[in-house]
Amino acid sequence: MINCIKCATELPDEANFCSNCGFPVGSLKVCRSCPECGASLSAIDKFCSQCGKSVRVVKSADENPFVTKESKSSNNAIPKMISIEGGQFLMGGAAANYPVTLTSFKLSETPITQKQFSYVMGHNPSKLQGDDKPVEMVNWCEAIIYCNILSAMQNLTPCYSIGSVTDLRTFDASSPVWKRISCNFMANGYRLPTEAEWEFAARGGKKCDPYQFSGSSDINKVAWYGENSDITTHIVGTKAPNSLGLFDMCGNVMEWCWDYFVQEFPPTAQTNPHGPQIGNMHIKRGGSWLDDFQQCTVYFRSASAPAGKSSSLGFRVCQSEIGAPI
Structure with a gap:
């Protein structure tokens, strides 16, 4: 059977x-x-x-x-993961940054596409339809469920659980049971990036690119945003990548992160921070097709409730590099 x-x-x-x-x-x-x-x-x-x-x-x-001539990315049904060597960086804007040390991890080359989401979840919730466009109208809980199902499909250990349960499809996004969710960062399955991992990758990792946007100081080279998007999402990978080979880190759609939102960063240096233990909102990063250039910078932060959905909000996935040294 x-x-x-x-x-x-x-x-x-x-x-x-x-x-x-x-x-x-x-x-x-x-x-x-x-x-x-x-x-x-x-x-x-x-x-x-x-x-x-x-x-x-x-x-x-x-x-x-699935191959399109417009895109420079791989656009497979399974996300292509880019290895990112760990290191140290100053996180946040110039007025409020703090030193963070991260171990190595992997991040998907692009935001999860509608094709990739449909492959795993069996449906496409997006308002702005297109197989190789980023999936949107996905809440934080659905992004978590996607990660666990994709992990199971790839015979990997799911990262997320509520108690001992890893099949989270039966839990409604409005249920308080989601407050009990935990992430096993030592598992080899897929997960959402932490806020620190997202920003480190957007900044070019150890290369520490000196750009306001991910990959360039010229937003038009790397991002679909309010001034050039024609009021819609676009096929992923059609703008230039950053120095790590990551596309659309800024613009196209905002991206869910794992962390609960907190207004102030901690005052001391952190190693592999995962955000606060409790909260009501989860971090979004990167800006989107309808945002201005300030919201598309590598350090701009915003947050939404876990059940929140928007045609400007998607996600990309991450994997821990098990046993990677700091």
Whole structure:
């Protein structure tokens, strides 16, 4: 017997689709989403099982329906992770910065795309549709759930749990049970970056790029923001990356971080800070397609409630480098 990765229904070994939720299982691979409704599709689907739209059959592994000429990034269904060597940096704006030391970690090359989100979650919640655009209209809790499911799909140890439970799909985003969530930073699965990891990566890591924006002092080279976005998101990776090869760290969509929001940084040096233990709002970083240039700087901070959603808010994923030295 096998179990559906989506809903855990027990299925016979020869099953191709889950009898409960319809998700492809066994040897079938989900490699795309329906252009009409965002439902996950396998390589052999001729019609979308959710909306009935006719779709193209992918005949071979060499025929990749996701490659676009516009994007400079990889744009695969599984996020490409960039290794970032740990080090020290001054976090925050010039008026309120403090020294932080981080161990090495990995960060996804781009924000999670709608294709990547649909591949894992089976639906596309985005308002501004496009497979290779960043996913948005995702709250903090849904980003956490995505991380755990993707970890399970890749046979990695999930980072997040509430008590002993790692399958968090049954918990509503408004439930107070989310206050009990914990993150195992020693697990090898996917997670949200901490605020410190996000800023360190945006600044070029140990290179400590001297730019106001991630990768350049000219925002138009690296970011889709209020003045050049034409009031919409854009395909990820169409602006220049920063020196670590990370795209869209500024602009396109804001990105959820793990930490609860606190107004003031701690007054002393920190090593691998994870933010306060309790709070009501979670950190967002990077600015978006509708923001001004100040909100797209590498040090600008904002926050939203964990159940909050917006067409300007998405996320990218992180992995700990287990055993990495400081």
